[in-house]
Amino acid sequence: xxxxxxxxxxxxxxxxxxxxxxxxxxxxxxxxxxxxxxxxxxxxxxxxxxxxxxxxxxxxxxxxxxxxxxxxxxxxxxxxxxxxxxxxxxxxxxxxxxxxxxxxxxxxxxxxxxxxxxxxxxxxxxxxxxxxxxxxxxxxxxxxxxxxxxxxxxxxxxxxxxxxxxxxxxxxxxxxxxxxx
Amino acid sequence: xxxxxxxxxxxxxxxxxxxxxxxxxxxxxxxxxxxxxxxxxxxxxxxxxxxxxxxxxxxxxxxxxxxxxxxxxxxxxxxxxxxxxxxxxxxxxxxxxxxxxxxxxxxxxxxxxxxxxxxxxxxxxxxxxxxxxxxxxxxxxxxxxxxxxxxxxxxxxxxxxxxxxxxxxxxxxxxxxxxxxxxxxxxxxxxxxxxxxxxxxxxxxxxxxxxxxxxxxxxxxxxxxxxxxxxxxxxxxxxxxxxxxxxx
Numbered sequence: 001x002x003x004x005x006x007x008x009x010x011x012x013x014x015x016x017x018x019x020x021x022x023x024x025x026x027x028x029x030x031x032x033x034x035x036x037x038x039x040x041x042x043x044x045x046x047x048x049x050x051x052x053x054x055x056x057x058x059x060x061x062x063x064x065x066x067x068x069x070x071x072x073x074x075x076x077x078x079x080x081x082x083x084x085x086x087x088x089x090x091x092x093x094x095x096x097x098x099x100x101x102x103x104x105x106x107x108x109x110x111x112x113x114x115x116x117x118x119x120x121x122x123x124x125x126x127x128x129x130x131x132x133x134x135x136x137x138x139x140x141x142x143x144x145x146x147x148x149x150x151x152x153x154x155x156x157x158x159x160x161x162x163x164x165x166x167x168x169x170x171x172x173x174x175x176x177x178x179x180x181x
Numbered sequence: 182x183x184x185x186x187x188x189x190x191x192x193x194x195x196x197x198x199x200x201x202x203x204x205x206x207x208x209x210x211x212x213x214x215x216x217x218x219x220x221x222x223x224x225x226x227x228x229x230x231x232x233x234x235x236x237x238x239x240x241x242x243x244x245x246x247x248x249x250x251x252x253x254x255x256x257x258x259x260x261x262x263x264x265x266x267x268x269x270x271x272x273x274x275x276x277x278x279x280x281x282x283x284x285x286x287x288x289x290x291x292x293x294x295x296x297x298x299x300x301x302x303x304x305x306x307x308x309x310x311x312x313x314x315x316x317x318x319x320x321x322x323x324x325x326x327x328x329x330x331x332x333x334x335x336x337x338x339x340x341x342x343x344x345x346x347x348x349x350x351x352x353x354x355x356x357x358x359x360x361x362x363x364x365x366x367x368x369x370x371x372x373x374x375x376x377x378x379x380x381x382x383x384x385x386x387x388x389x390x391x392x393x394x395x396x397x398x399x400x401x402x403x404x405x406x407x408x409x410x411x412x413x414x415x416x417x418x419x420x421x422x423x424x425x426x427x428x429x
Contacts, residue, residue, distance in 0.1 A: 020239035
């Protein structure tokens, strides 16, 4: 169906990067994230007729979330124990556009590796809310709908995540060059 | 975090505080160093998170893998399309057949209506004029040979006096461009004309009423019969059964 494909390209495909980022935050490994994103995009394509609302991004991220949990349950059923994350910036977080010179980039990579570790230390429910708020810029209501919790829970999870980040942040002492005014 | 307004400060930072509460929050941030510190910290961590992860893009290999997978989805849809093509073709053919039926058969069915009118007219004419009977005889062995020389067909002729239907004679009427044989019966005060002519493929309704006259039609081989009378439908049906019971 060409019209379905062109609609998919116009409405869903622009959110592929957001879907990928979210999957990376949810999944334990980049390859798991790839599988989750691919499955989610296929489901989105098949379910395109069910999409009536204007918030395509929230719709797609919800599909990503469902795919992630489905995959996780399958792994648990099969007794699959994933390898621990290595948090290596080179294997996933290498596409940073704002690198300023090799030295600055090196410092930045160090800082990011630290940030990766900080984020990885967060419980999944907090990490997820933090991601949706800070990276995908979704409001409380959207996050509450997606994660199927009350808005109050979104707010408290967000506060806990940020507090945890702040504690580690000050311990690890990240350079001021990362502050965006 | 000891300030009771810290969650509210966070909401303010996230732009989730409604406009009426904004002045209050601004005043609070001016006086509460804890919330001001929180605000600065949130700004800093958001900046770092967006810088670190906001620009993360799906690897191009993954993107093309996904697009290939979606391309594979499309032939599945196309197969459905082929099925729907045949479905459409069959239903289209059905509709065409129905249309042909309507266009050709309805007028043809209607085209036999003039014959019905002719039959009624012929029946009425026969009663009003003196030309009801051309060969007066209650003897089928007189009437039937007479038809052989005058009509195009040779119908069943029989006398059913014992059943209440008396053969009174026969005549020839022009009907449907033929010389139709008419066998005349009397049933009480009623005259029953039994027309017969060479049938074509156009069907006649088994029963028909025109202007109060009943018509009962049947066909034997290529011979089309039609009994016309002002007699009741049941009486006509009885005569029809009698005639049909006799093999020509």
